[in-house]
Amino acid sequence: MVIGIIIALLLLTYIAYKGYSVILFAPVCALVAAATAGHHLLPEYSELFMARAVIYVKNFFPVFLLGAVFGKVMEESGAARSVARFIAEKLGPERGILAVVLAAAVLTYGGVSLFVVAFAVYPFGNALFKEGGIPRRLLPGCIALGAFGFTMTAVPGTPQIQNIIPAKYFNTTSFAAPVFGTCGALIIFLVGVAWLEWRKKKMLAAGEDFGPEDTRAQINFDDGVPELPPAVAALPLVVVLVLNFILTKVIGGWDASIMQPYGKVPLASATIPVANWALVISLIVGIVLSIIFAGRQFKARGNLQAALNGGAIGSLLAIMNTASETGFGNVVSSLPGFGSVRDFLLSIDPGTPLLSEALTVNVLAGITGSASGGMSIALEAMGPRFLEWGNAVGMDPGLLHRVAAMSSGGFDTLPHNGAVITLLAICGLTHKTSYPDIGMVSVVVPFATTLLLILIWTVFGFNF
Numbered sequence: 001m002v003i004g005i006i007i008a009l010l011l012l013t014y015i016a017y018k019g020y021s022v023i024l025f026a027p028v029c030a031l032v033a034a035a036t037a038g039h040h041l042l043p044e045y046s047e048l049f050m051a052r053a054v055i056y057v058k059n060f061f062p063v064f065l066l067g068a069v070f071g072k073v074m075e076e077s078g079a080a081r082s083v084a085r086f087i088a089e090k091l092g093p094e095r096g097i098l099a100v101v102l103a104a105a106v107l108t109y110g111g112v113s114l115f116v117v118a119f120a121v122y123p124f125g126n127a128l129f130k131e132g133g134i135p136r137r138l139l140p141g142c143i144a145l146g147a148f149g150f151t152m153t154a155v156p157g158t159p160q161i162q163n164i165i166p167a168k169y170f171n172t173t174s175f176a177a178p179v180f181g182t183c184g185a186l187i188i189f190l191v192g193v194a195w196l197e198w199r200k201k202k203m204l205a206a207g208e209d210f211g212p213e214d215t216r217a218q219i220n221f222d223d224g225v226p227e228l229p230p231a232v233a234a235l236p237l238v239v240v241l242v243l244n245f246i247l248t249k250v251i252g253g254w255d256a257s258i259m260q261p262y263g264k265v266p267l268a269s270a271t272i273p274v275a276n277w278a279l280v281i282s283l284i285v286g287i288v289l290s291i292i293f294a295g296r297q298f299k300a301r302g303n304l305q306a307a308l309n310g311g312a313i314g315s316l317l318a319i320m321n322t323a324s325e326t327g328f329g330n331v332v333s334s335l336p337g338f339g340s341v342r343d344f345l346l347s348i349d350p351g352t353p354l355l356s357e358a359l360t361v362n363v364l365a366g367i368t369g370s371a372s373g374g375m376s377i378a379l380e381a382m383g384p385r386f387l388e389w390g391n392a393v394g395m396d397p398g399l400l401h402r403v404a405a406m407s408s409g410g411f412d413t414l415p416h417n418g419a420v421i422t423l424l425a426i427c428g429l430t431h432k433t434s435y436p437d438i439g440m441v442s443v444v445v446p447f448a449t450t451l452l453l454i455l456i457w458t459v460f461g462f463n464f
Helices: 002-018 022-036 041-076 080-089 095-107 116-132 136-153 165-170 178-203 230-248 254-264 275-292 295-301 304-333 337-347 354-368 372-393 397-408 418-427 433-461
Strands: none
Touching: 002 022, 002 304, 002 337, 002 354, 022 041, 022 304, 041 080, 041 275, 041 304, 080 095, 080 116, 080 230, 080 418, 095 116, 095 136, 095 178, 095 230, 116 136, 116 304, 116 337, 116 418, 136 178, 136 397, 136 433, 165 275, 165 372, 165 397, 165 433, 178 397, 178 433, 230 275, 230 418, 275 295, 304 337, 304 372, 337 354, 337 372, 354 397, 372 397, 397 433, 418 433
């Protein structure tokens, strides 16, 4: 019954909004849906929910782990702050909005986790906005545009997990559909900055100023330890990007025979996960370089162990949240009522599967409050159908990859999203004061941009 699926989705949405653990309640919601269909609950849990969750962990845990460790090393060493400070100082308070967006974007595109980016960029953004007289309530929107927007999903090669997940389902790489992604990134960036600048002018014209200053201790990072030079601090970011490109595009023809001895191993893949392996190697090199370059800083602060342990522990929560949401999706997609939902989504037929895919991923990302979780549910349930449809119309699978990634960065940042709540907490602001601008630059603009590009690509028959 479709009603059971709807009840389970609404229950999961409510639980996520209230801040309860998805790890604990995703299986509960899945079993609620299974119960309404008259299925046996224990087999549904052990053979569908847990089996898919385990496969997800197998496929993506190294990326979650190394990405979290890399971000934590960059944070604890002060390297992320050094890069953010450099960009902020170079552009100055008169271009404070652009400075904050670019600082967040550079760190995100370099592989630093979104939460670390928010912590690193905020103090310098706060100082720039104060000096430039820019209303402080715009600051979360600026960070959201740079961290949660185009560099997370659209720019080809971004090492964020939202750009890695689709590769498994479509046998693509992180550089899939470079023209489509680059066009999307430029539109989101330009329209987002234009919106924030317009909002600034409107607020200033109404007599609004910087507003109450945030005097919390968390914004003071000056601990007497010399900061890494910006060029040195940024080098691991550049290495991650360049090495990922080399391993993916230049040495992309990995020898498939190396997988043959593992053909009968449980959960073994028949194909080489190029996107995963390339990023894993790149992140390892980035972590090692970060530790070497920041040896003096880690010695002075005595926090290398904290950085490594903190990244590793943090990755467990992230991967288990998403794996649980994937298990939920696997149970739901097995129910008879899901066939009606699937058929409806596949009936949205402008000649390609792109629109159906975009709507499916956006809706599920919005329901779960998670870009990676919503996209994983969607692709687990519908990915093979989208790929089959794309092949039937002669579509490059890279377009499916890029649309899935960009769509995950649309409705995911609705008010109940964990990253939004954390960002507002970091900035000391509220949904009432700052969410309208967060919503515009991280929900409305990315969603509208994806739909616009799908329309253009469909009408003109582009295939790249």
